Amino acid sequence: MAHTVRARWFLLLVLSAILMVGCSTEQTTEGASAGNGTASASSTGTLGDGNTLAVPLVSGHEYSPEDRMGGGFDNPASPLSKRVFYFDYDKSDVRAEDRAILVAHAQYLANNKAMSVTVEGHTDERGTREYNLALGEHRAQSVRQLLQISGAAPNQVEVVSYGQERPAAVGHDESAWKLNRRVEIIYRRQ
Amino acid sequence: MFTRVLRPLCLFLLMGFVVFPVHAINIDINGGQEGALPIAVVPFGFDSPVPVPVNLAGIIASDLKRSGRFAPLAEHDLISQPHTAAEVHVEDWRLLGTANLVIGLVQRSGAGYIVQFELLDVFKRGNDARLTGLSINVGPNENLRRVAHKIADLIYKQLTGDRGAFDTRIAYVVAGARRGRHDNAHTLQVADADGYNPASILTSKEPILSPIWSPEGARLAYVSFESRRPVIYVQDMLTGRRDIVAEYPGTNSAPAWSPDGRRLAVSLSKDGNPEIYIVDLESHSARRLTNTNNINTEPTWSPDGSAILFTSDRGGSPQLYRMPVGGGSPERITFEGSYNAGAKFSPDGRRIVFVHGNGAENHIAVMELSGGGGLRELTHTNLDESPSFAPNGTMIVYASQGALRVVSVDGRTPQSLEIQGGGDVREPTWGPFNKQLGE
Numbered sequence: 001m002a003h004t005v006r007a008r009w010f011l012l013l014v015l016s017a018i019l020m021v022g023c024s025t026e027q028t029t030e031g032a033s034a035g036n037g038t039a040s041a042s043s044t045g046t047l048g049d050g051n052t053l054a055v056p057l058v059s060g061h062e063y064s065p066e067d068r069m070g071g072g073f074d075n076p077a078s079p080l081s082k083r084v085f086y087f088d089y090d091k092s093d094v095r096a097e098d099r100a101i102l103v104a105h106a107q108y109l110a111n112n113k114a115m116s117v118t119v120e121g122h123t124d125e126r127g128t129r130e131y132n133l134a135l136g137e138h139r140a141q142s143v144r145q146l147l148q149i150s151g152a153a154p155n156q157v158e159v160v161s162y163g164q165e166r167p168a169a170v171g172h173d174e175s176a177w178k179l180n181r182r183v184e185i186i187y188r189r190q
Numbered sequence: 191m192f193t194r195v196l197r198p199l200c201l202f203l204l205m206g207f208v209v210f211p212v213h214a215i216n217i218d219i220n221g222g223q224e225g226a227l228p229i230a231v232v233p234f235g236f237d238s239p240v241p242v243p244v245n246l247a248g249i250i251a252s253d254l255k256r257s258g259r260f261a262p263l264a265e266h267d268l269i270s271q272p273h274t275a276a277e278v279h280v281e282d283w284r285l286l287g288t289a290n291l292v293i294g295l296v297q298r299s300g301a302g303y304i305v306q307f308e309l310l311d312v313f314k315r316g317n318d319a320r321l322t323g324l325s326i327n328v329g330p331n332e333n334l335r336r337v338a339h340k341i342a343d344l345i346y347k348q349l350t351g352d353r354g355a356f357d358t359r360i361a362y363v364v365a366g367a368r369r370g371r372h373d374n375a376h377t378l379q380v381a382d383a384d385g386y387n388p389a390s391i392l393t394s395k396e397p398i399l400s401p402i403w404s405p406e407g408a409r410l411a412y413v414s415f416e417s418r419r420p421v422i423y424v425q426d427m428l429t430g431r432r433d434i435v436a437e438y439p440g441t442n443s444a445p446a447w448s449p450d451g452r453r454l455a456v457s458l459s460k461d462g463n464p465e466i467y468i469v470d471l472e473s474h475s476a477r478r479l480t481n482t483n484n485i486n487t488e489p490t491w492s493p494d495g496s497a498i499l500f501t502s503d504r505g506g507s508p509q510l511y512r513m514p515v516g517g518g519s520p521e522r523i524t525f526e527g528s529y530n531a532g533a534k535f536s537p538d539g540r541r542i543v544f545v546h547g548n549g550a551e552n553h554i555a556v557m558e559l560s561g562g563g564g565l566r567e568l569t570h571t572n573l574d575e576s577p578s579f580a581p582n583g584t585m586i587v588y589a590s591q592g593a594l595r596v597v598s599v600d601g602r603t604p605q606s607l608e609i610q611g612g613g614d615v616r617e618p619t620w621g622p623f624n625k626q627l628g629e
Contacts, residue, residue: 125573127508127575128545130399130487131508133441134443134457134459134486137440138485160418165399166397
């Protein structure tokens with residue numbers, strides 16, 4: 001097991017290196033097929049949405065698909081750069097520190113009607129897959145409600161739950177689980 | 191020849207001259223099944239120079255072992271290798287202490303075979319010694335592995351009183367099916383109950399969840415993310431035809447068959463919250479059963495068709511609830527532990543199996559529905575999930591950390607169930623009975 005994990009990390013490093021080169025030299029290629037290695041939108045695309053790539057990568061100047069849309073999504077000074085929100089075990093309440101950031105997303109959506117988001121709910125691997133599908137949905141619904149209360153229009157927010165099926169981090173302990181109990185906001189142009 | 195040497199030795203031992211190390215009786219029982227019934231399954235004889243393509247005795251022995259109720263002797267511990275009752279020297283087997291002896295013979299018959307087997311009790315005399323036996327005509331295109339499973343079923347029934355469930359099939363999902371390559375393929379497969387003869391019936395880059403056999407065994411319902419969100423399908427395994435059962439906005443998941451095979455109980459979040467519905471497969475109309483702001487999922491239908499059991503966190507933690515199919519107020523039925531979910535009824539409806547957690551680990555547990563209500567943990571490894579009863583109700587298949595395992599309902603040591611081809615195997619569901627020999 002330890003071997004596989006190490007091999008995956010190695011693969012990740014290699015892949016992220018390749019992707020970094022790819023992204024910096026050819027930013028204008030079809031966004032979705034190129035990789036994005038930012039921590040903020042780590043499991044949203046690339047290479048068939050492989051779980052290996054879903055591990056948050058620490059890397060420098062890459063651009064998420066969102067950033068390529070303009071709007072400064074990857075500017076660390078902007079609240080919009082935070083698009084992954086974490087949850088407590090078996091809970092679907094938005095954490096207090098995340099509310100202001102979600103309100104900023106809602107306001108951005110209110111001011112940019114051409115944009116919309118998919119709100120993806122995820123869980124850690126503990127418990128049954130079906131319960132986790134429902135739990136991920138509840139988490140995503142919590143975020144959706146906050147976005148709509150704060151100004152986003154209903155047709156700008158779509159919810160999907162993946163339950164435990166798309167972990168962001170590989171591993172069978174809390175260090176991985178806490179990264180997997182999450183909601184990801186993925187922007188697209190309507 | 192071997193027996194000729196051994197028999198005088200046995201006499202010696204019986205007379206009390208224990209001067210030899212008794213390594214011949216050093217029985218190796220892998221998995222250490224306490225109270226498991228010893229049984230000797232002798233390799234079947236064959237009357238032709240062309241060997242039989244499958245090891246019938248090996249399949250029978252591993253079926254019996256996997257049930258947890260039998261401890262087959264290792265082949266090297268067999269004292270001799272008789273193929274007919276006339277060749278059996280009962281004294282040898284009595285000395286081993288193994289009452290139950292299975293012998294058999296395979297003969298060519300045209301392009302097919304005739305398989306004969308007998309189950310003997312070596313402590314009984316004359317005609318009483320023969321507990322059961324059969325001569326089976328096997329056509330050229332018939333699967334000899336299945337013949338072995340059917341024989342194991344008859345032996346199991348003769349010695350335990352319960353119908354065997356070895357000649358059955360399981361379905362399950364394999365993630366990253368190509369071993370050694372990390373890819374994202376999810377494959378829905380069907381295999382014999384011992385993990386052999388796997389066949390893929392659906393492959394997708396997106397997750398596949400919750401396959402479940404229809405009562406008659408011809409169809410599978412499951413959840414597929416192939417359209418990038420969870421949608422419920424029913425697939426006919428013979429024709430390959432697929433029908434979408436529910437693709438409402440939100441989550442469509444957790445299908446459970448009605449006993450008559452005409453409806454599915456499901457969890458839909460089309461109205462904003464995961465709720466239990468019953469969907470008619472003919473009209474596709476959906477009738478809502480629950481109404482809360484909480485999670486309601488994993489419905490399962492009682493075998494008599496009257497009640498739905500499901501998982502809900504309405505009480506603060508995931509617990510199991512029961513309600514009438516016609517509607518009504520749900521009654522909580524689990525109170526032990528902080529996590530009880532994913533229940534399935536036993537075929538007789540008297541007990542349920544489910545995932546039980548206390549905050550730290552998840553194990554498989556069973557509970558009788560009448561009387562007491564205490565649960566029994568059957569497994570002790572972590573992250574055990576997706577339990578499913580065998581159609582005879584005596585065994586449970588479940589997934590544990592990427593592999594399938596089988597445990598008897600009375601909690602004997604779980605046995606691993608190796609799927610040919612490997613991968614991360616999950617979400618097992620055990621299919622219904624096939625016809626048994628003599629039916």
